[in-house]
Amino acid sequence: MVIESDSVNPSHALFDCFVQAQTCKETQQNFIELCRHLKVEPRDYKHFYSKLKDRLNYWKAKELWQKIDKRAAHPDYGQGQTCHQNKCLVLGAGPCGLRTAIELALLGAQVVVLEKRVSFVRNNVLHLWLYTIRDLLNLGGKKFYGRFCSGSIHHISIRQLQLILLKLALILGVEVHTGVTFKSLLEPSGSTGWRAQVSPESHTAAAFEFDVFISAGGGRYVPDGFKIKELRGKLAIGITVNFINRRTKKEAQVQEISGVARIYNQQFFQELHSEIGVDLENIVYYKDDTHYFVMTAKKGSLLKKGVLKQDFLDVDQLLAPSNVDQEALQAYAYDAADFSTDHMLPDLEFATNHAGHPDVAVFDFTCMHRAENASLVKERKGKRLLIALVGDSLVEPFWPLGTGIARGFLAAFDTAWMVRNWGKGVPPLELLAERESMYKLLSQTTPENISKNYAAYSIDPATRYPNISRCAIKPAQVKRLYDIEDGK
Numbered sequence: 001m002v003i004e005s006d007s008v009n010p011s012h013a014l015f016d017c018f019v020q021a022q023t024c025k026e027t028q029q030n031f032i033e034l035c036r037h038l039k040v041e042p043r044d045y046k047h048f049y050s051k052l053k054d055r056l057n058y059w060k061a062k063e064l065w066q067k068i069d070k071r072a073a074h075p076d077y078g079q080g081q082t083c084h085q086n087k088c089l090v091l092g093a094g095p096c097g098l099r100t101a102i103e104l105a106l107l108g109a110q111v112v113v114l115e116k117r118v119s120f121v122r123n124n125v126l127h128l129w130l131y132t133i134r135d136l137l138n139l140g141g142k143k144f145y146g147r148f149c150s151g152s153i154h155h156i157s158i159r160q161l162q163l164i165l166l167k168l169a170l171i172l173g174v175e176v177h178t179g180v181t182f183k184s185l186l187e188p189s190g191s192t193g194w195r196a197q198v199s200p201e202s203h204t205a206a207a208f209e210f211d212v213f214i215s216a217g218g219g220r221y222v223p224d225g226f227k228i229k230e231l232r233g234k235l236a237i238g239i240t241v242n243f244i245n246r247r248t249k250k251e252a253q254v255q256e257i258s259g260v261a262r263i264y265n266q267q268f269f270q271e272l273h274s275e276i277g278v279d280l281e282n283i284v285y286y287k288d289d290t291h292y293f294v295m296t297a298k299k300g301s302l303l304k305k306g307v308l309k310q311d312f313l314d315v316d317q318l319l320a321p322s323n324v325d326q327e328a329l330q331a332y333a334y335d336a337a338d339f340s341t342d343h344m345l346p347d348l349e350f351a352t353n354h355a356g357h358p359d360v361a362v363f364d365f366t367c368m369h370r371a372e373n374a375s376l377v378k379e380r381k382g383k384r385l386l387i388a389l390v391g392d393s394l395v396e397p398f399w400p401l402g403t404g405i406a407r408g409f410l411a412a413f414d415t416a417w418m419v420r421n422w423g424k425g426v427p428p429l430e431l432l433a434e435r436e437s438m439y440k441l442l443s444q445t446t447p448e449n450i451s452k453n454y455a456a457y458s459i460d461p462a463t464r465y466p467n468i469s470r471c472a473i474k475p476a477q478v479k480r481l482y483d484i485e486d487g488k
């Protein structure tokens with residue numbers, strides 16, 4: 001990729017390359033080069049950001065420093081000293097893991113993120129609530145991604161969101177290891193504290209000892225000790241499809257669809273069904289890095305169109321790869337996209353996914369999962385470990401409501417607040433009781449009922465949830481979340 005830099009100063013040009021990098025690998029490589037050139041050591045996490053700032057006297061960088069400094073100056077972070085003795089392991093460099101890592105770094109903690117993938121490849125586009133847009137703009141989102149929220153509907157692809165957050169995390173001294181899979185927690189032994197079993201086994205992250213573990217692995221991954229509740233609804237089959245956006249004039253003129261549900265536009269869905277046999281409950285179209293469509297399809301039409309080969313009552317069997325005809329699925333998604341945009345998108349060509357195949361996927365959202373509790377403290381051999389879930393592994397979002405990032409970031413902030421209290425030495429039961437009190441609010445949050453004073457948002461839950469009760473749950477009610485060896 002050709003990076004545009006108006007600077008002849010090598011460190012400025014390197015900074016531009018880092019800021020504009022379009023892949024995870026490029027970001028990491030450019031970051032290493034920039035650090036080497038400026039002779040700053042990223043592992044020196046306590047002083048890294050201030051040294052980087054001192055050594056990069058460049059107006060573009062300074063604009064970014066101003067934004068970061070404004071956030072970092074918030075009293076909640078105690079000038080980056082509150083958690084200076086805490087060491088945090090974050091599982092997953094998805095949007096919520098990275099957003100949490102940034103907050104922990106601002107609190108002064110040493111933060112290590114493990115990500116099993118080596119690239120950010122998810123084209124799917126996420127609708128964002130207003131507060132998350134403010135949050136990302138305040139952190140310099142537009143400096144990293146100029147097109148951020150420039151359209152009529154506020155959205156961003158998952159990969160671009162990850163890239164913005166990865167760059168911020170690196171600037172703040174977070175260590176991000178890609179291609180490293182978290183396997184399990186290892187209890188303290190001898191003089192060694194809590195560690196992680198990772199793959200590859202010989203990776204340096206295996207030696208990292210920590211007192212805070214953030215599980216942000218998305219999907220249904222949850223560590224031992226957490227219970228998951230399942231909420232079963234009626235059968236719901238989703239389809240996502242991405243087409244290449246060539247950014248032509250013609251493409252620019254096509255209207256996005258912010259979410260048409262069957263009950264609001266019966267005629268459209270009837271015509272779609274009668275004319276091309278595609279039977280949907282709803283459809284969304286966002287124009288972003290790609291032309292992205294997501295829809296809920298009715299089983300009957302998927303069977304009729306040969307997308308599903310056989311009918312099964314069990315949804316896992318129904319949507320098993322062996323029961324899905326990929327070509328028929330592509331044709332179904334293509335027709336739905338073409339019809340719903342009035343055939344106005346020229347030359348629809350599938351974007352490719354991580355495997356280099358047309359980016360079309362079918363998924364089930366019949367069951368929604370959520371963790372019964374958000375946090376735990378384990379104590380072994382006198383060593384305590386605070387464990388918290390954030391993002392999809394805490395509450396699986398319902399995609400038509402676009403709650404994933406909004407509630408994911410709220411949980412990231414609430415978790416950072418809990419880690420702040422951990423750093424301040426608040427006793428485990430008090431800290432867990434407060435976290436669980438906040439967690440009770442999370443699933444009820446909507447864009448309307450959270451505080452509208454976005455400028456005042458901080459990691460303190462009181463700035464975001466109106467009428468909160470920090471002690472809705474009492475310490476005595478969370479004893480089961482404090483797991484001490486031998487039941488002591």
Ligand code: FAD
Pocket residue numbers: 091092093094095096097098114115116117124125126127128158180181182183216217218219221238240294363390391392393397399401402403404405406408
């Ligand atoms: P993820 O993004 O899943 O990230 C988890 C990361 O952890 C991954 O990178 C994974 O590789 C890594 N990982 C997992 N296990 C390990 C391990 N053992 N070791 C190391 N790394 C590991 N949300 C919105 O806000 N708005 C929307 O409009 C919206 N639309 C959606 C549409 C669809 C069809 C779907 C399915 C979801 C939608 N969402 C939407 C939800 C949104 O995608 C998620 O909420 C969001 O991606 C969750 O971020 P996360 O960081 O929690 O998890």
